[in-house]
Amino acid sequence: MQELLTRSTPSTVRATMPAKGSYGMVSYLILATMCFAAASASPRGRRADMTLHEYITSVPAGFVDSGPAKPDTILDLRIALVQNNQDGLIEAFHNVSTPGHPSFGQYLSLEEVAEFTAPAPDTVSAVNIWLEAAGLSASPTTFAGDWLRLNTTVSTANKLLDTTFSIFTDTKTGQQSIRTLNYSIPSDLVGHIEFVHPTIFFSSTGSAKSNSTIVARAPNRNGFPWNGCNEDLVTPTCVQRLHGVPATVPHPAGSIGVSGIGDQYANDEDLESFMRYYRPDIPRPDVFLEVSVNGGKNDQDITQAGEEADLDMQYTMGIAVGVPTTFYSIGRANPDVVAFEALLNYFQQNPNKNLPSVLLTAYSARESQFPTALSRRICTGYADLGARGVSVIFSTGDGGVAGPELPGVERCPEGKFVPVFPASCPYVTSVGATAIQSVPEHVGTFIQDAAAISGGGFSNQFTNSAEFSWQSSAVDSYLRNLPRLHPTYAGKYNPFGRAYPDVSTVGSEIAMDYRGRAQTADGTSASAAIFASIIAMINAERLAQNKPTLGFLNRFLYANPNAFQDITRGSNPGCNTAGFSATTGWDPVTGLGTPIYNRLSAAGLAWPAPLHNA
Ligand SMILES: *[C@@H]1O[C@H](CO)[C@@H](O)[C@H](O)[C@H]1NC(C)=O
Numbered sequence: 057m058q059e060l061l062t063r064s065t066p067s068t069v070r071a072t073m074p075a076k077g078s079y080g081m082v083s084y085l086i087l088a089t090m091c092f093a094a095a096s097a098s099p100r101g102r103r104a105d106m107t108l109h110e111y112i113t114s115v116p117a118g119f120v121d122s123g124p125a126k127p128d129t130i131l132d133l134r135i136a137l138v139q140n141n142q143d144g145l146i147e148a149f150h151n152v153s154t155p156g157h158p159s160f161g162q163y164l165s166l167e168e169v170a171e172f173t174a175p176a177p178d179t180v181s182a183v184n185i186w187l188e189a190a191g192l193s194a195s196p197t198t199f200a201g202d203w204l205r206l207n208t209t210v211s212t213a214n215k216l217l218d219t220t221f222s223i224f225t226d227t228k229t230g231q232q233s234i235r236t237l238n239y240s241i242p243s244d245l246v247g248h249i250e251f252v253h254p255t256i257f258f259s260s261t262g263s264a265k266s267n268s269t270i271v272a273r274a275p276n277r278n279g280f281p282w283n284g285c286n287e288d289l290v291t292p293t294c295v296q297r298l299h300g301v302p303a304t305v306p307h308p309a310g311s312i313g314v315s316g317i318g319d320q321y322a323n324d325e326d327l328e329s330f331m332r333y334y335r336p337d338i339p340r341p342d343v344f345l346e347v348s349v350n351g352g353k354n355d356q357d358i359t360q361a362g363e364e365a366d367l368d369m370q371y372t373m374g375i376a377v378g379v380p381t382t383f384y385s386i387g388r389a390n391p392d393v394v395a396f397e398a399l400l401n402y403f404q405q406n407p408n409k410n411l412p413s414v415l416l417t418a419y420s421a422r423e424s425q426f427p428t429a430l431s432r433r434i435c436t437g438y439a440d441l442g443a444r445g446v447s448v449i450f451s452t453g454d455g456g457v458a459g460p461e462l463p464g465v466e467r468c469p470e471g472k473f474v475p476v477f478p479a480s481c482p483y484v485t486s487v488g489a490t491a492i493q494s495v496p497e498h499v500g501t502f503i504q505d506a507a508a509i510s511g512g513g514f515s516n517q518f519t520n521s522a523e524f525s526w527q528s529s530a531v532d533s534y535l536r537n538l539p540r541l542h543p544t545y546a547g548k549y550n551p552f553g554r555a556y557p558d559v560s561t562v563g564s565e566i567a568m569d570y571r572g573r574a575q576t577a578d579g580t581s582a583s584a585a586i587f588a589s590i591i592a593m594i595n596a597e598r599l600a601q602n603k604p605t606l607g608f609l610n611r612f613l614y615a616n617p618n619a620f621q622d623i624t625r626g627s628n629p630g631c632n633t634a635g636f637s638a639t640t641g642w643d644p645v646t647g648l649g650t651p652i653y654n655r656l657s658a659a660g661l662a663w664p665a666p667l668h669n670a
Pocket residue numbers: 144145147148151
C-alpha cells in the first residue's frame with residue numbers, strides 16, 4: 057500500500073483535459089494516466105491534512121455494530137463529485153418549465169445537461185491524483201462524469217478516508233453491510249468531493265416499498281364485477297368514471313417508465329388476466345419493455361410476481377392503454393447501491409430517446425434516513441430529468457403523517473411527523489390517495505374522502521422556498537389555517553419545508569390481479585400510477601398537436617386548481633394524532649385534489665397559455 061500523496065498543482069494536467077463537451081470514458085482514462093505521472097512527481101504525506109466530511113453521531117436505529125470489516129474485503133466505492141454548475145442546471149430546469157420563458161418546452165439533451173453537471177476539470181484532476189496516489193483508478197458511471205466508481209479493499213478505503221469501516225447488522229433481516237459513522241477527505245478536496253458512498257447511509261436497499269395493503273377478497277372473481285365501483289371495489293372503469301378519464305388514447309405517443317425496486321417483478325400473466333377481465337374493450341394488452349438496472353431481473357414465474365410491480369403495471373397499461381411502457385427492474389447485484397440513484401445513473405448514461413416522458417416510482421422512504429448530501433444529489437437528479445422533459449412522479453407512502461414503518465425503529469421520534477423522500481423533493485410531483493363512498497340514495501354518485509393512509513406533510517430537508525415557489529400561495533393558505541385546525545401540532549412539522557402531496561387520485565380498494573388471483577389493494581402507489589397514466593394521456597394529446605410533453609408538472613398543476621376536485625373531508629392519522637385534515641383548497645393529505653380529466657387535459661393543451669374560464 058503506497059503512502060497517500062498530496063495533490064500536486066494540476067497545471068500540467070489541465071492541458072490534457074478533454075475539450076468541453078467531451079466527457080466520455082476514453083478521455084477519462086487518458087486523463088487518469090496523466091494524473092498518476094503528475095502525482096508521482098511530488099509525493100508528500102497528507103494524513104494530517106484531512107477534514108471530517110460527513111458523520112452521524114450514533115449507529116442508526118435498527119442496526120448493530122458487529123465489529124470492524126475484514127481488511128481484504130472489496131468495497132465498491134462511489135464518489136459524487138461536485139458538479140461544475142449545479143445552479144445552472146436548476147436555472148435551465150426552471151427556464152424550460154416556466155410559462156412565458158423563451159426556452160419553455162425546449163428540453164435539454166444529455167450533452168447539454170452534462171455541461172452543467174460535469175465536474176470542473178480541476179475537480180477531476182485533483183480527485184484522480186488522490187486516487188492514483190493510492191494505487192486506485194476510478195471510472196465514471198454517468199456521461200457527465202460526476203459520479204466515479206472504484207473497487208478497493210477495506211484497508212485501503214480506511215486509509216484513504218481516515219476511517220474504520222465496520223460491519224453493521226440489520227437487526228430485523230440479519231443483512232450485513234459495511235458502513236462507517238464518519239469519514240474524512242483531504243482538505244484540498246473539500247469543494248471537489250460532494251460525498252462518498254457507501255459510508256454513512258444505512259439502508260442497503262435504498263427504499264421501502266409503499267404499503268400496498270393487499271387484501272385477498274375472493275379465490276375467484278365472483279364478488280368482483282368487472283366494472284365495479286363502490287367503497288369495496290375500484291376497477292379501471294371506476295377510475296374512468298371518478299376522474300373522467302377516457303377509455304382509450306386515440307393517438308398513443310410518449311411513454312411511461314415504471315420503477316421496480318427490491319426484486320419486484322411485473323408479471324405478464326397477471327397483466328393479461330387483469331386486462332381480459334377489467335378491460336374487455338381492449339382485445340389484449342401491449343407488451344411492455346424491460347430494462348435491467350444493477351442486475352435487475354423480471355422473473356416470469358408467477359409465484360415470483362411482485363404486488364407492487366403488478367399493481368403499478370396494471371394501473372399504467374390498464375389506464376393509458378397503448379402508451380409504450382417500460383419496466384425498469386432495479387436489482388441488487390451490488391446491494392450497496394441506492395436504488396433511486398442507480399436508476400438516475402442509468403438515465404444519466406442514456407440519450408433522451410431512451411427516457412420515458414413520464415416516470416412513475418411508487419416507493420418511498422423516511423427522509424431522515426438520507427444524509428442531506430445524498431438526498432439533495434438524488435433530488436437534483438430529478439431536476440436533470442425535468443430539464444430533459446420527463447414528468448417525475450412519486451407516491452407519498454401509506455403511513456399518513458407517520459411515514460413508512462421501519463422495522464425496529466421508533467415510529468414518530470419525539471412525537472414528530474415523519475416526512476418521506478423522494479416525495480419531499482421539490483422537483484418531483486407527489487401523489488396522495490383518496491377513498492370513495494357511494495351515496496345509496498343517488499345511485500352512481502360518490503363522495504371522495506382523503507384516504508387515511510395518504511402520506512402528506514412538510515419536508516425537513518428541502519426548505520429553500522425559492523425551489524418550490526409554485527406552491528407557496530396554495531400552501532400558505534393552509535398554513536394560515538393550521539393553528540386553528542390543529543392547535544397542538546406546532547413543532548411536529550416544519551412549516552418552511554416543501555409540502556406534499558401535490559395532487560391525489562383514488563387509492564383504496566383497487567382491483568388487481570396478483571399471482572393468479574383477484575384481490576384489492578390500498579395505496580398511494582395505485583394513485584401515483586393512475587396520475588402518471590393521466591399525464592401520459594394528456595402528453596399523447598399534446599404530441600398529436602406537435603406540442604412538447606409537459607415535463608416538470610408542478611407549475612402547471614398549481615396554476616390550474618380548477619382542474620381538480622377539491623377533497624375536503626378526511627385526514628391522515630399517525631403519531632397519536634388525527635393527522636392533517638383535508639380542507640378547502642390545497643392540504644397535506646390530498647394536495648390540490650383529484651383530477652377532472654377534461655379540465656386538466658384542456659388546461660394541458662393550452663399550457664403554457666393562460667386558460668380562462670377553466
Ligand atoms: C435562463 O433564462 C434566463 C433569462 O432568460 C437566462 O438569462 C439564463 O441564461 C437562462 N439560464 C440557462 C441555464 O439556460
